Amino acid sequence: MFTDDLTIEAPKLHGAAATPTPPPGAAADWTIPQHWERFTSEEHRVWDLLFARQQELLAGRAVRAFHEGLDVLRLSRPGIPDLDELNERLFARTGWTVVSVPGLVPDDVFFRHLSQRRFPAGNFIRSASQLDYLEEPDVFHDVFGHVPLLAQPAVADFMQALGEEGLKALRRGALDRLSRLYWYTVEFGLAREDGDLKIYGAGILSSFGESRFSLESPDPHRPAFDIGRVLRTRYRSDAFQQSYFVVESFDELLDSILETDLGALYDSLADEPDLCPSRA
Template identity: 80%
Template sequence: MLIEELVAGRTEPARSAPPPGAAADWTIPQHWERFTAEEHGVWDLLFARQQELLAGRAVRAFHEGLDVLRLSHPGIPQLEELNERLFARTGWTVVSVPGLVPDDIFFDHLANRRFPAGNFIRKASQLDYLEEPDVFHDVFGHVPLLAQPEVADFMQGIGKHGLHALEVGALHRLARLYWYTVEFGLAREDGDLKIYGAGILSSFGETRFSLESDVPHRPKFDLTRVLRTRYRSDAFQQSYFVIDSFQDLLGRTFSHGLEELYGELDSLPDLDPAVV
């Protein structure tokens, strides 16, 4: 997977047509009844150990989202039931997709307040790492915070700006913004560092590493620096950017004219996340 071409490991190069059985927007029925007892068991195991680990480590809004959306109910969530509660909160829904989707399809879903979730779950032998996002990463990691209005608006903004970034050849910049916020963002809450990025929230190993290791840098969120900083999808992060609040993130990102900033950064070199 080419990191700077594919958005945060979620998308693939454009294909001429969706796969068999998928609609034009690449969505498929969830068919919740097809999940096996073993697959539900994998969800329950992942949920239980990650919920315990995240106590005191995740932002309050994440735990509130788990409660409001009733995600602690045993087994892989039924999206129809989940969407009733989520839509009532922020107007978002979760849609099933077979796996990676083209960039334009992914951003169009976000721009219309739909979050694509892979309609499969990892095997019991893959609990700690899966390259392609599955239903646990997507629903446990992302959906609780979509019940938070500021996060819901930020994600929609990512969708709209993503479609524009595709048009102007700036997808690599937008991918970095998505990566260092939506997937691997940290926040300062009541004076302590807390996790809000879905890539950390759904990762047993990176949960502790992101907060407790002496290895990574944790600079304050700076939009220009984020857009210039490379990332890797095959290892724990070397830099985590820290926001003060979701409202602050929303304001700092979409009130500065991303399109103009793209042009200004073209003459500047990329930054190594391992170097301050």
Template identity: 70%
Template sequence: MTDHIAPEQPGHEKHGALASPTPPPGAAADWTIPQHWDELTEEDHWVWDTLFARQQTLLHGRAVAAFEEGLDVLNLSRPGVPNLDEVNERLAARTGWSVVSVPGIVPDDVFFRHLSERRFPAGAFIRQADQLDYLEEPDAFHDLFGHVPMLAQPAVADFMQALGHLGLQAADLGAIHRIARLYWYTVEFGLARENGGLKIYGAGILSSFGEAHYSLESSKPNRLAFDLKRVLRTDYKIDDFQPSYFVIDRFEAVLETVQQHDLPALLGELDDLPDLSPNHIDAADRIAA
């Protein structure tokens, strides 16, 4: 299909098996590498500028206000792929987060460890000019444009760190797939109610030309009120637009909901319930108007 960028998620593209293999040559023990910004080509910068201009125009009025406010973290003094040194100076001043460059696939425990310490792993490469609308592995545009503006929002920054701790805890309990679902349906493909309408905040939608239209305007997907247990039970698609989206009312509420639950007890409860397909709808679901 077209107009789809497969974003990162635990257990799939960016994150590999739970047991960490040896980092690749040139990477540190935590799998980070230098960005090597000065080695990026003119085409790399052209791709970034083209995608940035297109998505910024498309998302005006479709994205949550926090995203547009956070874009100034990327609005640097020069065009092209952002230099992480400059991004991190701005981002750290906002929320204490930083972006670290990684070579590609990162093991689950490494990924969640970074999140738990307020670091976001970003792919060190950017797609080619003939891949503007389709890419199997998330690149610098998805990671920086999709995630960094939202990380400038304190409530989102705190939730992402909490996800890091939850991921490490769930890994010890053999339930990493549950936190992968929570990550997927919030950080990557979340919608929010704002000023009486639905807006986008998930990075997988923010960085996709096609899904930014589809998630809000198509009659095909389900748009469901966020329910933690429901999310943790729901599988997701990694190679197509989403059949279902979960809608939050405010960012703080998601973190509060997560913190109110005893994770081991909740995961044990869910072990006795069947998983749900991403297309599933039942009488208990609340449709988000």
């Protein structure tokens, strides 16, 4: 019942190989002007359709902080948010801004943006024929999925810390480990809230099919969040997840990265076998 509407959106850190120079028209940090005025009425219509559909679907399914953070997206005009207006609201809350990029960016560029409290968003939107499937994250996934929780202080700090740790992991050759932490939290994390499981991962929040599957299907495992176990667990980007790690709070998530020597943990796991997500 769930596989008919499949949306899988890989995080940027597994989508772009390192490239020595940015594409034409992009700055050295791969950012580009949004040119909000160039989006067509059809592109704005697709955003409004996706927004309304997901907002209705996520009622009772997403964490409270997501619904509270949606306020930063309720702007003066319908359609794709104007980032100038969005950033004014978001920066006032947590010091984050959203920057436009042409698409997937190299890992070092991506993590450097996060470390400086900037979230890269693809400056394009899926077509009406692709509502339920997209290989590359678009502005809906990046802004609707990520930005509301960037208005939450603990998540905002966790994302900055992930950026800093991502740059360290690149230098250590440990990106495969760090990418699992990103995947199972930022993209596909669940949280326990008032005794119930709720969604906070952007890959689920922006997916019509996985929003239901992650909470309602009896198939996936839903183990308690443990950073060592997360770093050992493989994942697939071409199917719904077989495991969703559950945090008890965003403070727990933030503490897990601030209080863990990830470099030492990478070393301790070097001889440990990877875990299959179906048995995590």
